[in-house]
Amino acid sequence: MAKVRGAIVVDTERCKGCELCVGACPTDVIGMAEEVNSKGYHYAYMKNPEACTGCVNCAIICPDGVISVYRVKTT
Amino acid sequence: MGELRLMKGNEAVAEAAIRAGADGYFGYPITPQSEVMEYLMAEKPHERTGMVVLQAESELAAINMVYGGAACGKKVMTSSSSPGISLMQEGISYIAGAELPCLLVNVVRGGPGLGTIQPAQSDYFQSVKGGGHGDYRLITLAPASVQEMSDFVRLGFELAFKYRNPAMILSDGAIGQMMEKVELFDPVPRSKEILPWATTGKTPDRERNIITSLDLDPKRQEDFNLKLQKKYREIEEKEVRFEKIQCDDAEYLFVAYGTSSRVVQKAVQLARSRGIRVGLFRPITLWPFPSKEIFAMTEQVKGILSVEMSAGQMVEDIRLAVKGKIKVDYYGRMGGIIPTPDEVVEMLEKKIIGG
Amino acid sequence: MAEITLDQIIQPENMVYTRSRIMTDTVLHYCPGCGHGTVHRLLAEVIEELDLQSETIGITPVGCSVLMYNYMDIDMQEAAHGRAPALATAIKRLMSEKFVFTYQGDGDLAAIGTAETIHACNRGENITILFINNGIYGMTGGQMAPTTLPDMKASTCPYGRDVQMMGNPLKITDIVATLPGSYYVTRQSVHTPGNVRKAKKAIRKAVEYQKRNQGTCFVEIVSNCNSGWKMTPVDANQWLEENMLPFYPLGDLKVPEE
Numbered sequence: 001m002a003k004v005r006g007a008i009v010v011d012t013e014r015c016k017g018c019e020l021c022v023g024a025c026p027t028d029v030i031g032m033a034e035e036v037n038s039k040g041y042h043y044a045y046m047k048n049p050e051a052c053t054g055c056v057n058c059a060i061i062c063p064d065g066v067i068s069v070y071r072v073k074t075t
Numbered sequence: 076m077g078e079l080r081l082m083k084g085n086e087a088v089a090e091a092a093i094r095a096g097a098d099g100y101f102g103y104p105i106t107p108q109s110e111v112m113e114y115l116m117a118e119k120p121h122e123r124t125g126m127v128v129l130q131a132e133s134e135l136a137a138i139n140m141v142y143g144g145a146a147c148g149k150k151v152m153t154s155s156s157s158p159g160i161s162l163m164q165e166g167i168s169y170i171a172g173a174e175l176p177c178l179l180v181n182v183v184r185g186g187p188g189l190g191t192i193q194p195a196q197s198d199y200f201q202s203v204k205g206g207g208h209g210d211y212r213l214i215t216l217a218p219a220s221v222q223e224m225s226d227f228v229r230l231g232f233e234l235a236f237k238y239r240n241p242a243m244i245l246s247d248g249a250i251g252q253m254m255e256k257v258e259l260f261d262p263v264p265r266s267k268e269i270l271p272w273a274t275t276g277k278t279p280d281r282e283r284n285i286i287t288s289l290d291l292d293p294k295r296q297e298d299f300n301l302k303l304q305k306k307y308r309e310i311e312e313k314e315v316r317f318e319k320i321q322c323d324d325a326e327y328l329f330v331a332y333g334t335s336s337r338v339v340q341k342a343v344q345l346a347r348s349r350g351i352r353v354g355l356f357r358p359i360t361l362w363p364f365p366s367k368e369i370f371a372m373t374e375q376v377k378g379i380l381s382v383e384m385s386a387g388q389m390v391e392d393i394r395l396a397v398k399g400k401i402k403v404d405y406y407g408r409m410g411g412i413i414p415t416p417d418e419v420v421e422m423l424e425k426k427i428i429g430g
Numbered sequence: 431m432a433e434i435t436l437d438q439i440i441q442p443e444n445m446v447y448t449r450s451r452i453m454t455d456t457v458l459h460y461c462p463g464c465g466h467g468t469v470h471r472l473l474a475e476v477i478e479e480l481d482l483q484s485e486t487i488g489i490t491p492v493g494c495s496v497l498m499y500n501y502m503d504i505d506m507q508e509a510a511h512g513r514a515p516a517l518a519t520a521i522k523r524l525m526s527e528k529f530v531f532t533y534q535g536d537g538d539l540a541a542i543g544t545a546e547t548i549h550a551c552n553r554g555e556n557i558t559i560l561f562i563n564n565g566i567y568g569m570t571g572g573q574m575a576p577t578t579l580p581d582m583k584a585s586t587c588p589y590g591r592d593v594q595m596m597g598n599p600l601k602i603t604d605i606v607a608t609l610p611g612s613y614y615v616t617r618q619s620v621h622t623p624g625n626v627r628k629a630k631k632a633i634r635k636a637v638e639y640q641k642r643n644q645g646t647c648f649v650e651i652v653s654n655c656n657s658g659w660k661m662t663p664v665d666a667n668q669w670l671e672e673n674m675l676p677f678y679p680l681g682d683l684k685v686p687e688e
Contacts, residue, residue, distance in 0.1 A: 005434055005439055006439065006446075007436050007439040007440050009440060013457075014457050016461075016462035016463070017462055018462035018463030018663040018664075019463075019662070019663060019664055020463055020663055020664065020667065022664075023664055024622070024623050041462070049436055054446055056446060056447040056623075057623035059447045059448075060447070060468075060623055060626045060627065060630075061468070061620075061622070061623050061626055062467075062468070063458070063460065063462075063463060063464055063465060063466065063467030063468045063471075064457070064458055064460075064467050065449035065450075065453055065467065065471050066449075067447075068445060068447060068448040068449070069445070069446050069447040069448075070439045070440045070441065070444040070445050070446065071439075071444055071446045072434065072438070072439050072444050074434050098524055099520060099523070099524050101520060127520075127523045127524055129519070129520075129523065131516065131549075132545055132546070132549035133545060135513070135516075135545075135546075136513070136516040136519075136545065136546050136549065137516075139509065139510060139513035139516035139517055139520075139546070140516045140517065140519055140520035141520070142507075142509070142510075142513070142516075142517055142520075143489070143507060143509075143516065143517030143518060143519070143520040143521045144520040144521065144524050146507045146517070146521075147487070147521055147524060147525060149524050151520065151524075165510055166510060166513070169509075169510050173508075274487050274505035274506065274507055274521075275487070275505065275525065275528070276483075276484045276485045276486055276487060276504075276505055276528055277483055277484060277486070277503065277504050277505045278484045279484070283499075283502075283503050283504055283505055283506070284505045285499045285505070285506050285507075285508070286506070286507040286508065287490075287499065287507070287508035288508065289496065289497075289508055
C-alpha cells in the first residue's frame with residue numbers, strides 16, 4: 001500500500017518560535033526545541049517525524065519562510 | 076534660428092517640456108500657473124512624443140507621481156504656485172533624499188497662506204534654504220523672461236540629471252502670465268536610455284535597485300548626508316549663473332532677480348538719466364547663489380540695494396556674501412504689488428546713496 | 431520493506447516546498463508570527479511562478495513593512511507615508527509594460543493615504559494594491575488605526591475605541607469595490623493554512639489581471655499584530671478569527687466578468 005512520508009527542515013537561525021506551525025500541523029509532528037537559537041528563540045523541530053506527510057501546512061503558515069518540506073511515496 | 080512664438084510664460088514652460096523630451100508631467104490646477112497643464116492637455120503630447128500628462132488629485136499626489144517617475148530614471152516634472160508648492164514639500168524632501176532628478180516650477184504668488192494670486196517673490200527662502208525637512212538643496216533657476224521660462228526647462232532637466240537632484244524654476248505670476256516673444260529650441264526625442272540606478276525591473280545582469288531616503292543606521296545616514304553636502308559644494312563651485320547689466324562703471328549696485336530685475340533694468344536707466352552710475356546684478360541661479368561674484372563687486376561699488384517682491388529674503392544672502400564690507404539694504408513690495416522703477420530709484424537714493 | 435530514513439526523504443529531488451528565491455536571505459525584522467512575512471512570501475512566490483522578477487517594480491509604504499525592499503529581490507521604491515498609489519500611478523503610466531504593485535498597511539492606505547488610494551482606484555490605474563489590515567499602527571507602537579474595531583484597545587484608545595468620540599472603523603475595501611475603476615477587489619487572510627492558500631490564489635489573480643489593463647486590483651489581507659494586540663501569535667490568530675473577520679468578512683467584493 002502506497003504511503004506518503006514527509007519531512008521538514010527548519011532553518012533554526014531564522015526561526016522566531018512563533019509556534020504557528022505547531023497548530024497548523026494536522027499530524028502533530030512539530031514541537032518547540034528546549035534549546036534556543038542565537039537570538040534566543042525556541043525553534044521548531046520534528047518531535048514526531050514518523051507522522052509527517054509533507055502536507056506543507058507548516059511551511060505556508062510560517063511568516064519567516066524557515067521551513068522546507070520534503071515528500072516521498074513509499075510502498 | 077528656432078521657431079518664434081508669442082507665448083505666456085506658463086505656456087512656454089509647457090511647450091519647452093514637450094520639446095525637451097520630458098516623459099511625464101503631473102500637476103494640479105492652481106492660479107497663476109494653470110496654463111501649464113491646460114496647454115499640455117490641449118497639445119496632446121502623448122501623440123506628439125509619448126509624454127504622459129496627468130491631472131492628479133492634489134499637489135501631494137502630483138509630487139509623489141513625480142517621485143515615482145523620477146525613481147524610474149524618467150524625465151518628469153510638475154508645476155504649481157506657492158500654496159501648492161508648500162503642500163509638495165514632503166515629496167520634494169524625499170526626492171532630494173533619494174537623490175532623484177526632476178524639474179519643479181513654482182509660479183510664485185503672494186502669501187502667506189492663501190495670500191493672493193498676484194505675483195510675489197516671497198518663496199525665496201523656501202526654495203533656496205530648504206522648504207521641506209532635512210539638509211538638502213534645490214538647484215534654483217530664476218527666469219526673468221518668457222524666453223528664460225522656456226530655456227530653463229531644458230537647463231533645469233540637464234542640471235537635475237547631471238547631479239541627480241531636483242531643480243526648481245522659481246518664477247512668479249507676472250512672468251507666468253505675461254506674453255513675450257520666445258524663440259523655442261528644437262525638439263529632442265525622449266530618451267530611451269535605462270539608467271543604471273533606476274527601478275525598471277531587476278534583470279539578471281544586475282543587483283536590485285532600491286530607491287529610498289531611509290537609513291536607520293546613524294553612521295550610514297551621516298555618511299549619506301556628507302555625500303549630499305559634497306555634491307552641493309560641487310554644484311556651488313560649478314553651476315553659479317548670473318547676469319551683470321551696466322556694471323562696468325557702476326558706483327552703486329542693484330541686485331534683483333526675476334520680475335524685480337525687469338523693473339530694476341528700467342530703474343537703472345532712470346537713475347543713469349539722473350547721473351547716478353548704478354548697475355544691475357541679476358542672479359540667475361538663486362541656489363547656488365553668486366556669493367563670490369557679489370563679493371567681488373564690493374571692490375567697485377559703494378552700496379547695494381536688493382530689490383525684491385518680498386519682505387527681504389535674498390538680501391540676507393547678499394549680506395552674507397558682502398561680509399559687511401559695504402552697505403547693503405533692501406527695498407521691496409509685498410502682497411502682489413510690483414515696485415515701480417521710480418520707487419526703486421528713490422529708495423536707492425534714500426537708503427544707499429544718502430543713507 | 432525497510433523503513434525509509436529521514437536522510438533518504440530529505441533529498442533535493444523530494445523537496446516540495448521552500449522559500450521562494452525572490453525572497454532574499456535577510457532575516458525579516460517583523461515580530462514572531464506577524465502576517466507581513468507570510469504575505470511577502472506569497473507575493474514572492476507569485477512573482478517567481480509568473481516569471482515577473484525583471485518586470486516588477488514594487489512600492490513600499492511607511493509602517494512596519496517600510497523595509498520590505500530588504501526582503502525581496504526586486505526593484506523597489508520607498509514612498510512617503512500614504513503616497514504609494516501616486517508613485518505607482520506614474521510608474522505604470524510611464525512604463526505600461528511593467529508589473530507595478532504597492533504594499534501598504536492600514537494607516538498608510540486608509541488614513542493618511544486615503545485620497546491617493548481612492549483616486550488611484552477610481553482612475554482605474556492598472557496597478558495591484560496589497561493592503562494589510564491589522565487594525566493597529568504596529569511600527570509606532572500600537573496606536574489606533576482607521577481600521578481599529580469598535581471597543582478594541584490601542585495605545586491611543588487605551589479604554590477601547592469609542593466610536594462616538596473617535597469615529598468609526600473605515601471599510602475602505604468596500605468603498606474601493608464600488609469605484610468604477612477597480613477591477614478585482616477581494617478580502618483574504620493568512621491566519622490558517624487554508625486561508626494562506628486562498629490568499630495566494632487571490633494575489634496571483636491580482637497580479638495576472640494587471641496584464642488585462644482593466645483597472646486596479648486590490649487585495650486586502652486581514653492580518654494580525656500580536657505585539658500591538660499584546661497576545662501570543664497563536665492567540666492573535668484566534669482573536670483575528672473571532673473579532674476581525676465578523677467585521678471584515680473574507681471573500682471577493684468585486685470579480686471580473688468573464
